[in-house]
Amino acid sequence: MNKKVIVCVDDEPMILSSLTEQLQKLFGEQYQYETAENAEEGMELLDELKKEGTEVMAIVSDWLMPDVKGDEFLIRVHKKYPDIVKVMLTGQANQKSIENARQHAGLHACIYKPWTDNDLKVIINTGLGEKSDEIAK
Amino acid sequence: MLKLQFKDKINIGFGVFFLLYVIAMLLVSIFTLRKSFEQVYQRELVNMTESIFHIAHASFEDTQKMLNDNINVLKHFVGDRSRIDSSEKIEVRIENQISRQSKLKEIPLMFVDNHVGLSKKVSFNNELVDYITRQIGATVTIFQLIDEGLLRISTSVQRADSTYANGTYIPTTSPVYRTILNGETYQGRAYVVDDYYITAYRPLYQGDQLIGAYYVGVRQSKLDMLNRTIKSYKLGETYFPYVISTEGDVVIHPYIDGGNILHARDLNGRFFIREMVENVLENKNYSGSLEYEWTHETKETPVTRVIYYKYFPQMDWIIAVGINKEVIYNPLYEQITTTIIVSLILFVIVLVFVFLMGRVFTRQLKSLTAGIEQFSRKKFDVRIPVKTSDELGMVAKTFNKMAAQLRSFYEDLENKVKKRTEEITEINQKLLKQKEELEESHEEIMASNEELQTLNEALTESEEKFRRLVENLKEEYIFYSQLPDGGYSYISPSVKNVLGYSVQEAMGGLTRFLTEAEENKEALEKVREGLKGKRQEIFTLEFYDSQGNPRTFEVTETPVFDKSKKMIALEGIAKDITQYIKNQKIIQREKELAEMILKVVPSAVFTVNQDAEITSWNQKARELTGFSAAEVMNKPCQVFAESPCNKSCGLFDDKVEKPISKKECTIVTKHGNRRTVIKNADLLKDLNGNVIGGIESFEDITERKNAEEKIKKANKELFAQKEELQQALKDLEEAQSQLIQSEKMAALGQLIAGIAHEINTPLGAINASSGNLADSLGTAVENLPMLIRNMARDGINLFIKLLRLIEWELPELSSREKRQLKKQLVKKLEAERIENPDSIAESIIYMKLQGNVDTLMPLLVQTPNAGFIVSYTRNIVSVQKNSKNIGLAVEKASSVVSALKKFIHKDQTGEKVRTNINENLEVIFTLFANKFKKGIELQKELGEIPEVKCYTDELNQVWSNIIQNAIQAMGDKGTLFVKTTKDSGQVHVLIRDSGPGIPEEIIDRIFEPLFTTKPQGEGSGLGLDIVKKIIERHKGNIKVDSKPGEGTTFIVSLPLNK
Structure with missing residues (x-):
């Protein structure tokens, strides 16, 4: 059986590598961690995983990326995969975009760069908890 | 003056001449002789020195040759036959031959084997050396090598006190010692015990080991032949050769036996020996001569000695030959003495001879003189006795004859004179009478002459006066006399001068020359009246002169009457006043002019x-x-x-x-x-x-003055206004500068928002990575005991293999590649029934070991706890990966910070700085990096441009402002094109956006202050105004080109002010 997956999207490889490893440390082997460097690649990944039958639990996306911005990307994801927990990662608080994502992408939370272990853990946990709650319902 | 007899004069003159001649001859011969004597002796000295040198050289060569033969004899006795026996030792007193220090020392004994193999002790046993010395006639020594040098253990060399020199040693500083130690033979002069010897030394071996040396030598002072030869050269008490060493030691000397004369001084305190030695050793003059003052012990008078010397290097000798200069000159002086004595005798003989001759000559002369003296007193009857028949006798005879003739002539003359005197007296009396008569008549003539003279002078004077008068008048005046009928009886010749007509012409009537002037008519009337006898006043008449020029005359006419009061003539004077009238007119005109000038x-x-x-x-x-x-x-x-x-x-x-x-x-x-x-x-x-x-x-100038005052005042006011205006301008400039700064800060504020992301991203990475790093390290440390435990169970092989195979530098795979790879790996691992295939597969990918899976597989299968080992290794790799990540992040963050710093940097000096515009643009690009990520594509063509002198921070503001505007215009989406170029005098920066362009109606207003198209609060409207001002400040210009729908291009051109 395939593991459940958490997807990270960011145009900075250094963020991707440190973030996935951090997630691995925090959540261990209960999840699989996949990465994408931009919105397009992220979408493809989601589609692929779906095809494989792998369940994507959460997606953590950077906001400031070339071409498609995080909020827009998450809105698109939300339209296709409303169940995935969406978290936005940003180094620049753009309230408009956050609000946009909240309203249209069902954004769970926004993590501000630089973030702490704990932020990440709590946000992911609460997100996944909400989700399991939802499932429970 | 001394009254000398003729004979004495002759005697003295002759004597003095002879004496001078003798003295001159003496001086010449002394000088010439002295010189040739010196040359002869100089040559003699050199010859003697040279021959002694050759003898010494030959003697030295012979001795050295003999010694070389002798040392071969000695070799026969001791070479290869000597040995040291360390088992037998004796204590002896050893003495340094130089320093004379001595001490006790224990040395092993030396033995020499004879031809039949019997050993003989030679240490402190002179039997052998004495024997050899007797055979060869030179001193012989056998040395033993000790720490201190070469010790004489058996020698026939004797000290000064005739004891054998056993126990003395040659110290290690000696050239002999050094030569022997090098295994070589020493030949030549050497210091032996207490004196210089001519020597030969050879090393003494026992097998290969150097144990000592053997020697033969002759004391240099014992070179008998040489000694004798040199001493035999002595010629007389003070003329002798001698030899000294360069240390000043006397080697060979006829009088001095040994000792040192280096510091000998002559009478003037001169160190002449030292001087000679220095000349040889320091100046390398190996031969030469010198002179010095000296007193011999036996004599008291000081003498000058001359020495010639030559250096003999093999023996380090100086061979000298000396002689007293007096010796050279003695024969010379003897010769001179003889010459003087002979000259004196000759002088006396000649003097006597001359005296006698003089007496004979002067006897006749004496009587002749006495006769002449009498004759001169008019005693004509004197007669000179004729004593001889030679020339003097002839003179006396002739004299007597002449005296007789003279006497008769004298008597005749006296008679004639008496008669003549009487005649002359008579004539004289006659003449005197005639003279008196003449004087009388002369006085009469003189008196009449005087009267005539006076008369003549008076006449001349009056004539002169008159002439002058008329002459003066004739230039201006005409005199005339008219008869009552109008005809002229006289016209003065001056008419020719004044009017140019001759008297005859004038006589023909002057009225025909009158001009047509009005005055002439009145005047003619007056003339007519005048002719009637009426006296007229002065009137003027104008005539043409012969040139046709009118001339004006002032005429005065006086009638002349006879006794019956009948007018007989009219006398007139006409004065030419033409010039006067002309002058009068000029004066009048000038006066009028002056008056006119004064008026106007x-x-x-x-x-x-x-x-x-x-x-x-x-x-x-x-x-x-x-x-x-x-x-x-x-x-x-x-x-x-x-x-x-x-x-x-x-x-x-x-x-x-x-x-x-x-x-x-x-x-x-x-x-x-x-x-x-x-x-x-x-x-x-x-x-x-x-x-x-x-x-x-x-x-x-009152008005002008007032006006000036007014202007001054106005100027002052203007100046004050100007000052005010300048102050206002200054304030304005200050305000502008503040505005520029605040605009910069505003731009910065906008930038900061974007930059936050650029900094927060690496910070996030750092934060996460450092956590990961700590975690991995913590886990690794925690699991260390377990690792060690697993090592024992084959784990070590896997661990080492893993560590070795890790590909640190391999690029990261994409997410998709990883996923696919993982799937394959998991399958492989599962096939081998390995536990935790998922985790192991992931770790393998994490460690980039995918290429080595096949190598690893057997170990993964064999190793019981492979999963643990793999994950442990993964932790180690994690440490490396995360720290690398941190490094990258820090680099990124600092590049942003540095760009920011460069942008904010305000130039404190206030002076232009040479700046690379391309570098500055790159800084701006870094600051706008987030924008270029968001949807703006940056295309840049930064050409090679020279540095420009500018206010860097202000120009940065220009770039950021234009770029900011461009980005805003493009709505965060589009292409920004930046290009830098240069031409002869300028650098151009072109910034083009792909935005909607600027509407035509506002394009002219974009540089106006406070003009903005942005919503309120977003732009101050000062941006482009300030941009323009900054560029103007750099003497550059900015151009904008925009077409709606085609974007906007700004071109900033800056001069290359060198």
Whole structure:
């Protein structure tokens, strides 16, 4: 059986590598961690995983990326995969975009760069908890 | 003067001449002889030195050759036959032959084997060496090598006190020791025990080991042949050769036996030996000569010694030959003495001979002289006795004859004179009488002559006066006399000069030359009246002269009457006044002109006499002062002047420079008004240059003055206004500068928002990575005991393999690749029934070991706890990966911070700095990096451009402003094109966006201050205004080109001000 997956999207490889490893440390082997460097690649990944039958639990996306911005990307994801927990990662608080994502992408939370272990853990946990709650319902 | 007899004169002259001759001959011969003597002796000295040198050289060579033979003999006895026996030792006293220090030392014994193999002790046993010495005649020594040097253990060399020199040693500093130690043979002069010897030394071996040396030698002072030879060269007491060493030791000397004479000094305190040695050793003059003063012990008189010397290097000797100079000169002096004595004897003989000769010569001469003396006293009857028949005798005879003739001639002459005197006396008396008569008649003539003279002078004088008068008159006057009928009885010849007509022409009637002038008619009337006898006043007539020019005459006519009062003639004088009239006219015209000038000049003009009383006053003066001419005439000019002018204008002051020019004064008008005038003044002088008054002109400059004041005041006000304006400008500039700064800060504020992301991203990575790093390290440490435990169970092989195979530098795979790879790996692992395939697969990918899976597989299968080992290794890799990540993040963050710093940087110096515009643009690009990520594509073509002198921070503001505008115009989406180029004098920066462009109606307004298209609060509207100002400040220009729908291009051009 395939593991459940958490997807990270960011145009900075250094963020991707440190973030996935951090997630691995925090959540261990209960999840699989996949990465994408931009919105397009992220979408493809989601589609692929779906095809494989792998369940994507959460997606953590950077906001400031070339071409498609995080909020827009998450809105698109939300339209296709409303169940995935969406978290936005940003180094620049753009309230408009956050609000946009909240309203249209069902954004769970926004993590501000630089973030702490704990932020990440709590946000992911609460997100996944909400989700399991939802499932429970 | 001494009265000398002729014979004595001859004697003395001859003697003196002879004496001088002898002295000169002596001097010449002394000089020549002395020189040749010196040369001979010099040569002699050199020859002797050279031959001694050759003898010494030969002797030395012979000795050395002999010694070489001898040492071969010695070798026969001791070479290869000597040995040291360390088992037997004796204690001996050893002594350094140089320092003379001695001590006790234990040495092993030396033995020498004889031909039949019997050993013989040689240490301190002279049997063998004495034997050999007897055979060869030279001293012999066997040395033993000890720490201190070469020890004489068996020697026939004797000390000064005739004891054998056993126990003395050659110290290690000696060249002999060094040569022997090198295994070589030493030959030549050497110091042995207490003296120099000519020597030969050879090393002594026992097998390969150097154990000592053997020696043969001859004391240098014992070179008998040489000694004898040199001593035999002694020639006399003071002429001898000798030999010294360069240390000054006497080697061979006829008088001195040994000792050191290096510091010998001559009478002048000169170290002549040392000088010679120095010449040899230091100056390398190996031969030479010197002189010195010396006293021999036996004699008291000091002498000069000459020595010639030559250096003999093999023995380090100086061979010298010396001689007293006196010895050289003695024969010379003897010769001179002989010459003088012979000369003196000759002198006496000659003197006697001359004396006798003189007596014979002078006897005849004496009687001759006495005769002549008598004769001179007119004793003509004197007779000289004739004593000889030679020339003197002849002279005496002739004298006697001449005296007799002279006597008869004298008597005859006396008779004739007496008779002649009587005749002359008679004639004289006659002449005297005639003379008296002549004198009388002469006086009469003189008296009449004087009278005539006086008369003549008076006549000449009056004639002269008259002539002058007429001559003067003839240039201007014509005299004439007219008869009552009008005919002329006389016309003076001056008519020719004055009018150009001859007297005859004039006589024909002057009226025909009259001009047509009106005055002539009246005048002719007067002439007619005059002819009637009426006396007329002076009148004028105008004639044409012979040239046809009219000339005016002033005519005075006087009638002449006879006794019956009947007029008989009219006498007239006509004076030519043409020139006078002409002059009068000119003067009149000038006067009128001057008056006219005075009237029309715009200045007031007046003149004064010497008392400063006004003598003339023009119209303008009247207008300016209000005084009429009548009111001021003959009054002092102070009437209208005010202080200081009224006191003294200085015109008549000697100290004041004339003319006075442009002097400012104040006057008071008749009506009491003060006016400012500017005046010029000068002195008036008569024809002789005497001052007769002054002239002054002045102008009223009151109005001008007032106007000037007004202008001055206005200027002052203007100046103040200008100052104010400048201050305002300065304030404005300051405000502008503040505005620029605040605009910069505003731009910065906008930038910061974007930059936050650029900094927060690496910070996030750092934060996460450092956590990961700590975690991995913590886990690794925690699991260390377990790792060790697993090591024992084959784990170590896997662990090492893993560590070895890790590909640290392999690029990261993409997410998709990883996923696919993982799937394959998991399958493989599962096939091998390995536990935790998922985790292991992931770790393998994490560690980039995918290429080595096949190598690893057997180990993964074998190793019981492979999963643990793999994950442990993964932790180690994690440490590396995360720290690398941190490094990258830090680099990124600092690049942003540094760009920011460069942007904010305000140039404190306030001076332009050479700046690379491309670098600055790159800084701006870094700051806008987030924008270029968001959707703006940056295309840049930064060409090679020279550095530009500029205010860097201000230019940065220009770039950021234009780029910011471009990005905003493009709505965060589009292409920004930046290009830098240069041409001959400028650098151009082109910034083009792909935005909508600027509408035509506002394109002209974009540089206006406060003009903005942005919503309120977003832009101050100052941006482009400031951009323009900054560029103007750099003497550059900015151009904008925009078409709606095609984007906007800004081109900034900056001069390359070198």
